[in-house]
Amino acid sequence: MGEEKKGFWSRLVAGLGKTRDNIVSGIDSIFSGFSSIDEDFYEEIEEILIMGDTGVNATEAIIENLKQKVREQHIKDPAECKELLIHSIKEQMDVGETAYRFEQEKSVVLVIGVNGVGKTTSVGKLAGKLKDQGRRVVLAAADTFRAAAGSQLQEWANRAGVDMIGGQDGADPAAVVYDAVAAAKARNADVLLCDTAGRLHNKKNLMEELKKINRILAKEYPDAYRETLVVLDATTGQNALSQAREFSEVADITGIILTKMDGTAKGGIAVAIHSELGIPVKYIGVGEHVEDLQKFDANEFVDALFNVKI
Amino acid sequence: MAFDSLSEKLQNVFKNLRSKGRLTEDDVKAALREVKLALLEADVNFKVVKQFVRDVQERAVGQDVMNGLNPGQMVIKIVNEEMVRLMGEETTEISLQPGKALTVIMMTGLQGAGKTTTTAKLAGKFKQKGKKVLLVACDVYRPAAIEQLQINGEKQGVEVFSIGDKNSPVNIAKAAVEHALKNSFNIVIIDTAGRLHIDEEMMAELVEIKSNVSVHQTILVVDAMTGQDAVNVAQTFDERIGIDGVILTKLDGDTRGGAALSIRAVTGKPILYAGMGEKLSDLEQFYPDRMASRILGMGDVLTLIEKAQEEFDEEKARKIEQKMRKNEFDFEMYLESMSQMRKMGGISSILGMMPGMGGGKMPEIDEAAAEKNLARTEAIIYSMTLKERQNPSLLNPSRKRRIAQGAGVDIAEVNRLVKQFEQMKKMMKQMPGMMKRGRRGGMFKGLPF
Numbered sequence: 129m130g131e132e133k134k135g136f137w138s139r140l141v142a143g144l145g146k147t148r149d150n151i152v153s154g155i156d157s158i159f160s161g162f163s164s165i166d167e168d169f170y171e172e173i174e175e176i177l178i179m180g181d182t183g184v185n186a187t188e189a190i191i192e193n194l195k196q197k198v199r200e201q202h203i204k205d206p207a208e209c210k211e212l213l214i215h216s217i218k219e220q221m222d223v224g225e226t227a228y229r230f231e232q233e234k235s236v237v238l239v240i241g242v243n244g245v246g247k248t249t250s251v252g253k254l255a256g257k258l259k260d261q262g263r264r265v266v267l268a269a270a271d272t273f274r275a276a277a278g279s280q281l282q283e284w285a286n287r288a289g290v291d292m293i294g295g296q297d298g299a300d301p302a303a304v305v306y307d308a309v310a311a312a313k314a315r316n317a318d319v320l321l322c323d324t325a326g327r328l329h330n331k332k333n334l335m336e337e338l339k340k341i342n343r344i345l346a347k348e349y350p351d352a353y354r355e356t357l358v359v360l361d362a363t364t365g366q367n368a369l370s371q372a373r374e375f376s377e378v379a380d381i382t383g384i385i386l387t388k389m390d391g392t393a394k395g396g397i398a399v400a401i402h403s404e405l406g407i408p409v410k411y412i413g414v415g416e417h418v419e420d421l422q423k424f425d426a427n428e429f430v431d432a433l434f435n436v437k438i
Numbered sequence: 439m440a441f442d443s444l445s446e447k448l449q450n451v452f453k454n455l456r457s458k459g460r461l462t463e464d465d466v467k468a469a470l471r472e473v474k475l476a477l478l479e480a481d482v483n484f485k486v487v488k489q490f491v492r493d494v495q496e497r498a499v500g501q502d503v504m505n506g507l508n509p510g511q512m513v514i515k516i517v518n519e520e521m522v523r524l525m526g527e528e529t530t531e532i533s534l535q536p537g538k539a540l541t542v543i544m545m546t547g548l549q550g551a552g553k554t555t556t557t558a559k560l561a562g563k564f565k566q567k568g569k570k571v572l573l574v575a576c577d578v579y580r581p582a583a584i585e586q587l588q589i590n591g592e593k594q595g596v597e598v599f600s601i602g603d604k605n606s607p608v609n610i611a612k613a614a615v616e617h618a619l620k621n622s623f624n625i626v627i628i629d630t631a632g633r634l635h636i637d638e639e640m641m642a643e644l645v646e647i648k649s650n651v652s653v654h655q656t657i658l659v660v661d662a663m664t665g666q667d668a669v670n671v672a673q674t675f676d677e678r679i680g681i682d683g684v685i686l687t688k689l690d691g692d693t694r695g696g697a698a699l700s701i702r703a704v705t706g707k708p709i710l711y712a713g714m715g716e717k718l719s720d721l722e723q724f725y726p727d728r729m730a731s732r733i734l735g736m737g738d739v740l741t742l743i744e745k746a747q748e749e750f751d752e753e754k755a756r757k758i759e760q761k762m763r764k765n766e767f768d769f770e771m772y773l774e775s776m777s778q779m780r781k782m783g784g785i786s787s788i789l790g791m792m793p794g795m796g797g798g799k800m801p802e803i804d805e806a807a808a809e810k811n812l813a814r815t816e817a818i819i820y821s822m823t824l825k826e827r828q829n830p831s832l833l834n835p836s837r838k839r840r841i842a843q844g845a846g847v848d849i850a851e852v853n854r855l856v857k858q859f860e861q862m863k864k865m866m867k868q869m870p871g872m873m874k875r876g877r878r879g880g881m882f883k884g885l886p887f
Contacts, residue, residue: 175484178478178666179484179666181481181665181666181667183479184475184478184479242688242691243550243688243716244550244551244552244661244688245550246549246550273716274586275586275589275593276582276586276588276589277582277586279581279582279585280581280583280586282581282582283581283582328691329691329692330691330692332806361550361663363548363664363665363667363668363671364661364663365663365665365666365693365696365697366481366665366693366694367481367663367691367692367693367694368665370692388549390634391548391634391635391636391667391671392635392636392667392671393665393666393667394667397665416579
């Protein structure tokens with residue numbers, strides 16, 4: 129596992145190379161270009177964070193926090209300030225120990241998100257991972273809207289060698305979930321993974337549909353450990369915050385899967401989401417294979433972000 | 439609506455400017471600082487924002503803004519002009535080969551941008567124009583991608599070319615174009631797999647398709663929610679394979695869509711269409727200049743007017759107007775005006791296009807409830823006999839009771855509608871000038887929302 133992890137992170141570093149080179153050269157030039165910590169220095173950091181999609185508000189909060197610490201600890205050296213900055217983001221993004229409890233419990237995992245973020249792919253990968261861990265998995269294909277979404281998940285189910293419960297195109301997704309719960313119980317499954325249709329968070333009807341699915345789960349499978357993961361595309365800008373906010377209005381979100389981290393986007397919005405909503409990133413997606421869904425590691429994430437040597 | 443939050447932001451800034459009457463240089467700077475933050479929050483790329491703010495400041499200071507008669511307006515004008523300049527001033531369409539000659543279009547983009555859905559939407563658009571369209575399933579990687587295109591193609595009634603996922607996309611594309619030439623298709627749209635711009639191998643595949651098949655138009659499909667990275671994606675795709683235009687998807691979300699501005703600024707390539715929903719018909723022409731004015735909070739009144747002109751049946755409108763003039767306005771007319779309005783996209787869509795009326799601005803109006811109300815009103819009118827509709831004075835309590843039962847509402851609601859209708863009629867009588875000012879304004883005034 130350790131071997132594989134290393135390979136992944138170096139791949140991530142390689143993948144993020146281009147943009148991160150920009151950032152890092154930015155950071156380095158700041159830290160070398162400034163002999164003291166002044167307003168211009170902070171302004172530069174602000175710009176770099178914003179370029180990473182961290183957003184204006186979260187960036188300002190980070191800078192305020194940094195300034196305060198610099199004052200309190202009487203820091204004069206820009207390099208020391210850099211350490212402090214990285215450390216504080218790491219600390220904030222730390223996942224915590226209970227984050228993956230659902231993997232061990234009899235649980236139901238609801239996966240939600242807007243269109244095209246990679247929900248079905250993430251569900252497929254997660255199914256493969258859990259199956260490898262010896263868990264008995266059942267998939268619910270509750271995306272009955274998008275053409276061929278069911279077939280796409282079926283392909284993943286075949287690859288992972290797990291059962292999938294689907295419905296007709298256009299069927300009520302809540303009904304599919306209902307059937308899937310029955311199947312999960314009958315087959316004594318450990319984990320029920322529910323894929324849902326992509327929905328823009330500002331579409332009222334679709335959000336109501338999500339509530340209905342939630343109600344079904346609560347009613348039909350009350351003793352299951354609940355995990356609700358929202359899938360966010362790392363390429364998305366500030367809208368990801370509004371997605372997380374709106375989805376947490378209708379569902380009790382327990383974590384984020386941050387996909388497409390193998391591109392040049394840095395997913396800085398995850399930092400903003402964490403500061404505003406306290407929702408941790410639990411997994412990141414870095415490619416199209418099963419092993420490309422990785423548990424989130426705050427240390428490595430931030431190190432990779434600032435290109436600190438691993 | 440797409441750019442609302444940004445509009446709001448800018449409106450707030452300029453409200454402050456307006457109230458002062460005369461600007462100091464510090465005011466301009468403060469305003470531009472706000473503009474900068476608003477644009478950043480809208481995901482416009484940082485470098486683009488920087489350039490934009492610099493340009494505006496330069497121009498604002500260069501001109502006699504401080505001594506102008508209306509400095510606030512002056513700044514708005516400059517910001518607007520720069521915005522329009524950035525977005526591109528003209529609407530562009532996908533340019534097709536002359537006559538019946540075959541045009542090959544290739545769709546490209548990152549994973550999940552919405553290529554397959556957009557491909558099907560485009561096919562529908564061309565089919566409407568009488569073109570014979572062939573869709574080509576070149577995404578051999580994502581599970582069920584081919585099936586997705588086949589289903590969508592079927593829905594649109596266009597042929598989908600596929601030889602499975604065992605052939606290379608290059609060979610599929612070649613075979614498809616041959617097939618198209620043999621069977622006198624006008625347009626071929628190649629749906630390719632989503633790929634990262636830094637995936638060398640996958641990018642090379644697109645280059646190879648292009649060098650083996652004469653692709654006339656390469657379209658980059660971009661998610662409107664894309665953040666700072668939009669610039670990298672667009673630039674790399676343009677440099678590696680060369681793009682001719684951009685289609686922006688998921689603009690029906692609440693994203694501020696700053697990516698549009700960024701992409702336009704770094705590639706100079708036009709944005710052709712905007713994906714506005716999940717239905718296969720939801721692909722709209724992209725109007726860059728209006729989008730810019732929408733960003734500035736001037737509302738998309740232009741679109742509203744155009745939509746109204748398109749959908750509004752002139753003949754029927756004239757009849758309604760005449761009847762109104764003669765004070766013969768009846769429930770038939772009322773019904774007609776309601777359906778006209780619905781054609782224009784319903785209340786929410788119309789309100790969204792009014793300046794300063796973006797969703798966030800009017801929390802007190804529940805759009806869904808308003809639409810529902812409208813439906814009830816319609817039900818009541820439909821429960822009237824033709825005679826009753828034409829001559830509302832017939833409506834006695836017994837008739838009203840029958841109507842209420844027919845519409846499944848309380849009799850009080852029928853009474854309310856009749857009363858409302860009478861008031862409307864009275865209002866029209868008192869304000870003959872209203873009709874001259876514009877029939878549209880008059881038409882909507884009396885409607886129950």
